[in-house]
Amino acid sequence: MLRYDPHEIEPRWQAAWDADPALYAAEPHTSPKPKYYVLEMLPYPSGKLHIGHVRNYSIGDALARYQWMNGFNVLHPMGWDSFGLPAENAAIKNGIAPREWTLSNIAEMRKQFGRLGLGYDWAREVTTCLPNYYRWNQWFFLEMLKRDLAYRKKSKVNWCPNCNTVLANEQVIGGYCWRHDDVLVEQRDLTQWFLRITKYADELLDGxxxxxxxxxxxxxxxxxxIGRSEGAEVTFAVDGCTDAMTVTVFTTRIDTIFGASSLQLAPDHPLIQHWCGSDAALSVEVDRMLAEQKTARDTDMLGELPKHGIDTGHAAINPFNGExxxxxxxxxxxxxxxxxxxxxxxxHxxxxxxFATKYGLPIKRAVAPNLDTDDLALPYTGKEEAVLIDSGEWTGEPVLEALEAMAKHAEAGGFGKRTTTYRLKDWGVSRQRYWGTPIPVVYCDTCGMQPVPEDQLPVLLPEQVDLTEVDGSPLGRVPEFVNVKCPACEGMAKRETDTMDTFVDSSWYFYRYTDAHNSTAPFSREAADYWFPIDQYIGGVEHAILHLIYSRFWTRAMRDIGVISNSEPVTRLFTQGMVIKNGAKMSKSKGNVVSPDDMIAKYGADATRMxxxxxxxxxxxxxxxxxxxxxxxxxxxxxxxxTTKYAPSLHGGEGSATQQALGTEGQALLRTLHQTIAKITEDFSGRWHFxxxxxxxxxxxxxxxxxxxxxxxxxLGVATQRELFRSLTLLLAPFAPFLAQELWAELGHEGAVFRQPWPLSDPxxxxxxxxxxxxxxxxxxxxxxxxxxxxxVETMKAAAQADDKxxxxxxxxxxxxxxxxxxxxxxxxxxx
RNA sequence: GCCCGGGUGGUGAAAUGGCAGACACAGCGGACUUAAAAUCCGCAGACCUUAACCGGUCGUGCCGGUUCGAGUCCGGCCCCGGGCACCA
Incomplete structure (x- = not known):
């Protein structure tokens, strides 16, 4: 009798599958079949697959195989998110160029993918660090520049002293760097490129x-x-000021303005800084407050800071009542x-x-549940049922109406307007690092900033770059990269030396899969329109507000650039849980890391995946x-x-099990079989409770x-037994592809098991x-x-009542x- | 503080108002074997009762409610994990 040996079976089929690139290939967008685009988030090529990856890809691969068996034209591609800091760090540590390090890791990981039996269409592989990909990052950047979606400004930015680069807001987690959870992010004033994601804030939210x-x-x-907050801005004139100085506040409760008893400004507000210039005492106190805020922010204790303030001695005039x-x-x-x-x-x-209680500031009511409320507990923050009191001409007005009317009044009077503010800020994409997409602009002393003309793309990353120094962008130390002719005047100019955030790469990579070899466009519109939106996207929840919000923004920007038709990239998103060990997240320091290689070596890929x-x-x-x-x-x-015990006797013949008289044994088995088919079919379409x-x-x-x-x-009879083992093999195909394929062949069948029709359950x-x-x-x-x-029902009742117990x-x-x-x-x- | 998950045997878990613990792991007993491994068969929530069978009681974080019936629905708490947070 044969013994199950995955180490013999799995490499044999892997070799056969590798030799047949058409096996997992998606059909072109002209296919008459319904399409199904299933995608797992692409990995960073660290060189080794993590067990969490195995889980992610096992889910996607099972779904892809199931959909193939259901007759879909399935797109199931894979690629490499291959720009980024680890390659540079490895280069500094080991003296290997980032490109060599990355490409050899990719080769290594591709072998692991193959060993796991994951069915990807490798003809569509996307490697983001290669010029044929990142040139389109540059192209999109220039398109965004044309449309004012990309712009450059000096501002306070997040700086990770360990990464030696700027970070986007989304990459700062509770004050710490997303890559280094023990490294505090600093604030620096730098001139940086930003993408105008805030233009789409409403769309991204409402979508x-x-x-x-x-x-x-x-x-x-x-x-x-995104943190949308609807309210109004109101501008107050500063009292006794000759040069028409004003303060503008933002409020969501303009209806309470008759209850205002002071204005409170941030210590780094420009007006405060202005007054500090001529008031040394104020300046000292404000500086102390700023230092306190910084410490609190660094330790993530901002919310716990006791409230306190400083009276500047200045005053403003309430434009609604002159107070x-x-x-x-x-x-x-x-x-x-x-x-x-x-x-x-x-x-309110x-x-x-x-704050007012602490400093004895007046507490004036402006809103109450009704006009004759005497003993109202303060602060009263009710809104829906409330009306205005002691508010001049607005007294008696319901809050919800006053909010609108008073903002209009302010707008008509030129001292305010309705506004919406957002927590979301524009996406800072400049990085002072080498291993990323060069930002395609040059700076000319005479012509100013100039985009690189499209026909000069891609701006290639130079090789042989010294990465060991720490200050400034490494590209700045490559004269042949930096010094160029100005595209406008042909005079001497200098290239931008920052590179793009790697999240740019992953914002649109899944479109490139639809047309991965296009050399004249990022992809063809026909292909993208056919495949998009993605039917099922699978990945970790840790990207909820990084990749998943950037790519929604990028999709909308591409729509407005005119290269796609859809506004959302993904119809269904699935976020799988983490793989933990001994109740804790795996980490090298805890020594609880599970290696997929070890699992495969011991039990085979099928057992590990399943x-x-x-x-x-x-x-x-x-x-x-x-x-x-x-x-x-x-x-x-x-x-x-x-299966192998009976397989030789089950070859050939197509007689269906139902055509012969069934004994009770056969009937019972077929019943279980068809119940199993029904259960698995149902689970694939809904709950995914594998x-x-x-x-x-x-x-x-x-x-x-x-x-x-x-x-x-x-x-049982040959026909019944044939149906049992044949269907069992098909049911296993999404979960244990190697074994299913082996048994399929043992049963005397040709071809790929996951291209066979999925069995139907006979009720x-x-x-x-x-x-x-x-x-x-x-x-x-x-x-x-x-x-x-x-x-x-009646028989049931009777039977129940007749029962002895x-x-x-x-x-x-x-x-x-x-x-x-x-x-x-x-x-x-x-x-x- | 606010918003999401989650809390069920020794363990991972199952049960979409209807037999709580499917399936699996670990464990225990047996068969096979000189022996072990592998394989196969069986037992297995806790407690009480019994020589044993039989029988009974309790049991899904806690307290209450709805219902013929609650792990599941409702109200109020406790604990664990995640997200957001002086957001005006």
Whole structure:
């Protein structure tokens, strides 16, 4: 008898599949089949696959194979997010050029992908660090520049001292660098390139409402990140000021302006800084406050800072009633949000109330639930049911109407307007690093900033760059790169030496898969329109507000540039859970890292993949237990032993199982088979609970094993047995592709198993004749009785009441009610 | 503080208002074997009762509610994980 040996089976089929590039190839966009685009997030080519990758790709590969079997034209590509810092660090450490390091890692990882039996269309492979890809980053950048979606400005930016480069806001996690969770991010004033993602803030936010295929968690995170807040700006004149000095505040509650008792400005507000210039005492205190804010920000304690402030001695005039309001500096006002200045309304804002109480500032009511409320607990922040009080001509007006009317009034009077502010800021994309896409502009002393003409793309990254120095962009030290002719005047000019954030690469890579070899455009519109949007995208939740918001922005920008038709890139998003070990996230320092290579070496790729799907629902964290992988290995070995035992006698013949008289053994097995088919089919279309549909295959195999003696005696008949093993093999194909392929061949079939039609469940064969239903008395289980599957309610009730144990439990008490659910249960309600 | 998940045997988990613990891991017992491995068969929530069978009680983080019936629905808490947070 043959022994299951994945180390013989798997490399053999891997070699056969590698030799046939057409096997997993998507058909062109002219195919008559319905399309299905399934995609897993592309990896950074670190050189080694992580077990989390294995989980991610096992889910996607199972889905791709299932859809192939269902007759779809499947696009299932893979690529490499291959620019970025680790390549530079490796170069500094080991003296290998980033390009060599990256490309050899890619070669290594491609082998691992092959060993895992993942079915990708490698003809469409995308490698973001190669010129044929990044030239289109440059092309898009120039298109954005033309449309004012890319711009350059000097501003405060996040600086990671370890990466030696600027970071986008999305790459700062709680004050720390996303790559170094123990390195605090600094603020620096630098001139940088930005992409105008804020132009799409409303679209990106409102679009989420029309995305039922995305997890609520991700949508909520994006909503929070965009942070839209609708309100108004109101401009206050500074009292006694000759040069028409003003302060503009942002408020979401302009209706409470009659209750304002001061203005509070951030310590780094320009007006405060201006006054500091001539007021040494103020300057000292403001500097102290700034230092305090910085420390608090660095330790992520900004929210816990006790509120305090400084009276500047200046005052502003409330444009609604002419009142004189003192101007303070407050440590709870942030310069980065709104206008960096607020009107303080202690009666109707928690923070203002706390502040006013501390400094004895007046607390004036302007809003109440109704006009004659006397003892209102303050601060009162109600809105929906409230009306204005003590507010001049607005008194009595409902808050919701006043919000609009008062903003209009301010606008008409020229001292305010309705505005919306966002937490989202424009995306800073300049990086002071070597291993990224060169930003395609030059600076000329006479002509200023000039875009590189399109026919000169790509601006190639030079090789042989000294990466060891730490200050400034490495490209700045390559004279032959920096010094160029100005495209406008042909005079001497200098190239931009910063490179692009690597998140630019991943913002549109999935479009390139549709037309990966196009040398005249990023991709053809026909191909992109055919394949997009992506039907199913699978990846980790850690990209919820990085990649997943950038790529939604990029898609909209591409739509406006005119290269695609869709506004959203992804119809359904699935975020799989982490793989953990001993209850903790895997890390080298904890020494709990599971190596996919080790798992494959011990149990084979099929067992490793199948365990990743079996051990937990895919959206939850998965505790990796090696004994569990061994269990899956034993299961596959049992399938292999049983199937190969009978396979030689099952070759040929197409007789269907239903055409011959079935014994009870055969009938029972076919029933389980068709129930299993139904279960797996249903799970693929909805819940993706592979952790329950793989057990349904195990149950089928356990039943087959239990009837081995009957099969040995030939009691099942060849046709029935053929259908059983044939279908079992097909059901395994999405989960254990190597074994399924091997058994497919053993059963005497030609071709790729995952190109066979997915089996159909026959409801007649799946139907049970008799079922067991629980009988309860007062909701407590008393017995389980056997009845015909199609039994009617009256018969069920009668059978339940006739049962000995039930009679004993009732003990003569009157039955007042019988609840009978057909096919489910009987519950007898008795009195006393 | 606010918004999402989650809390069920020794472990991973299952159960979309209807038999709590499918399936698997680990464990225990048995068969096979000189022996071990592998394989196969069986037992397996806790407690009480019994020589054993039989039988019974309790049990899904806690407290209450709705229902003939609640792990599941509702209200109020506790704990764990994640996200956001002086956002005006």
């Amino acid at each position: 989420l409402d029309a995305m039922p295929g995305w997890p609520d968690k991700v949508k909520t995170m994006q909503r929070n990140w 004189r309001l003192p101007i303070w500096v407050a440590n709870y006002v942030l310069s980065g949000y709104g206008t960096g200045a607020v009107m303080s309304v202690p009666a 804002d928690e923070r203002d109330f706390e 365990y990743a799907l079996f051990a937990a629902p895919p959206d939850r964290d998965l505790e990796w237990q090696e004994d569990g992988v061994a269990g899956i290995y034993r299961f596959l070995a049992r399938v292999y032993r049983l 952790n329950t549909c793989i057990p349904s295959i195990m149950i089928l195999v356990n039943e087959l094993g239990a009837r081995e003696a009957a099969m040995d005696k030939g009691l 007649e064969l799946a139907r049970e004749d008799t079922i067991e239903i629980p009988v309860q008395v007062l909701g407590k289980l008393v017995n389980v009785i056997k009845v015909a599957a199609d039994v009617d 039930v009679v004993a439990r009732i003990a003569g008490r009157p039955v007042v009610k019988i609840v009978a659910v057909p096919g489910k249960l009987v519950n007898l309600v008795v009195k006393g």
